[in-house]
Amino acid sequence: xxxxxxTDTHLMPPGSPAYHxxxxxxxxxxxxxxTARHGDADLLVITGDLCNHGDPEAYALLRDLLADLPFPxxxxxxxxxxxxxxxxxxxxxxxxxxxxxxxxxxTPFGRLIFLDTHGAGxxxxxxxxxxxxxxxxxxxxAGALPVTVFVHHxxxxxxxxxxxxxxxxxxxxxxxxxxxxGPGVRHIVFGHIHIPxxxxxxxxxxxxxxxxxxxxxxxxxxxxxxxxxxxxxCYRILMLDxxxxxxxxxxxxxxVLSRATLCTGP
Ligand SMILES: [Fe+2]
Numbered sequence: 623x624x625x626x627x628x629t630d631t632h633l634m635p636p637g638s639p640a641y642h643x644x645x646x647x648x649x650x651x652x653x654x655x656x657t658a659r660h661g662d663a664d665l666l667v668i669t670g671d672l673c674n675h676g677d678p679e680a681y682a683l684l685r686d687l688l689a690d691l692p693f694p695x696x697x698x699x700x701x702x703x704x705x706x707x708x709x710x711x712x713x714x715x716x717x718x719x720x721x722x723x724x725x726x727x728x729t730p731f732g733r734l735i736f737l738d739t740h741g742a743g744x745x746x747x748x749x750x751x752x753x754x755x756x757x758x759x760x761x762x763x764a765g766a767l768p769v770t771v772f773v774h775h776x777x778x779x780x781x782x783x784x785x786x787x788x789x790x791x792x793x794x795x796x797x798x799x800x801x802x803x804g805p806g807v808r809h810i811v812f813g814h815i816h817i818p819x820x821x822x823x824x825x826x827x828x829x830x831x832x833x834x835x836x837x838x839x840x841x842x843x844x845x846x847x848x849x850x851x852x853x854x855x856c857y858r859i860l861m862l863d864x865x866x867x868x869x870x871x872x873x874x875x876x877x878v879l880s881r882a883t884l885c886t887g888p
Contacts, residue, residue, distance in 0.1 A: 623729055625860040626656055626693075627772075627869075629669040629813030630834035632702060633687075635679035641837035643852050645674065648836045649687055652855035655874035660859060663693045665727070667736070669813040669832065670774030672697060676704025681711030699723050699740035700774035700814060701747065701788075718756040726760045731862045732768040732808055735760050739775045739790060747775030747790035747814075754799065761803045768806040770867060776812045776831065778823045783844050785815055801825035808867045811860065817841050818871060830869050832858045 632645045639645075656663070666688075673680035688695050697715060699705060705723065709715070718724040722738040737757065739747030761769065771777075775789060777796040790796065800807050801823075810829035816838040820830035833856035842848035854873040861868045 623664040623862050626660055626663045626666045627811055627832045627858040627860055628835050629832040630671040630816055632671055632674040632836045633680040633684050634674050635677050636683055640674045641850050643837050645836040648855040651874045652835050652857050656857060661692050665694050667696045667772050669772055670698040670700025671702040674702050676707050678707050681707055685711050696736055698736055698774050699738050701745050703740055705740055720752045722753055724756045732770060733764040735769050735771045737773040739773055745788040749792045749796045766805050768808050770808040771810045773812050775814050778829055783846050784848050797823055
């Protein structure tokens with residue numbers, strides 16, 4: 623199956639910039655590219671920081687932009703979001719029994735699990751006992767299926783100085799619970815850090831982030847105050863099938879310089 627990941631769209635009310643960029647124009651361009659090239663996708667997942675300040679007007683804009691897409695959409699909250707305003711704008715979006723924006727979907731290639739790490743007024747992520755109840759149930763229900771996890775905050779140590787104090791504040795409980803899932807974790811897909819990153823946790827779980835759709839960092843592991851930059855809207859194509867899981871980075875608006883010649887081997 624083909625899953626499209628967008629992350630950190632940071633929408634503002636119409637016409638308002640964020641970080642010297644136009645997040646609405648970025649998302650419109652990304653969605654146009656996605657629907658043109660990947661209209662066959664099975665699912666679009668936006669892994670949080672949907673809106674920059676969580677304004678009702680920004681969520682209304684997001685709802686409009688996502689209307690009429692040819693595939694289902696799963697939305698996650700990030701630290702910039704506002705849960706009550708999100709729920710008001712998307713009243714049919716699934717919530718767990720405790721009211722968090724958490725959900726799962728079964729596929730022929732394992733269970734997809736979507737987690738909510740938003741905490742009002744907190745830049746880092748929260749994943750406390752009442753959210754863990756959902757994850758426990760989702761993992762138990764997965765039975766012999768492997769899982770693929772979508773979450774805004776990376777549940778692993780990323781080693782990036784800027785994010786040292788604004789990571790997931792869970793003392794490793796989430797990754798430990800995932801590592802205990804016998805059938806395995808195919809991958810953890812996240813956003814938050816506004817740079818592309820891929821790795822493997824000490825428990826042997828692979829993970830990666832998508833590049834932000836809007837503003838992003840110039841990659842800098844050491845500075846507490848790295849520089850923001852812009853660029854073409856980015857998204858990822860996640861292929862989950864008999865080959866496992868592969869993540870492909872894509873960006874809208876790339877110029878074509880020439881076409882490749884046909885390579886027939888050897
Ligand atoms: Fe963000």
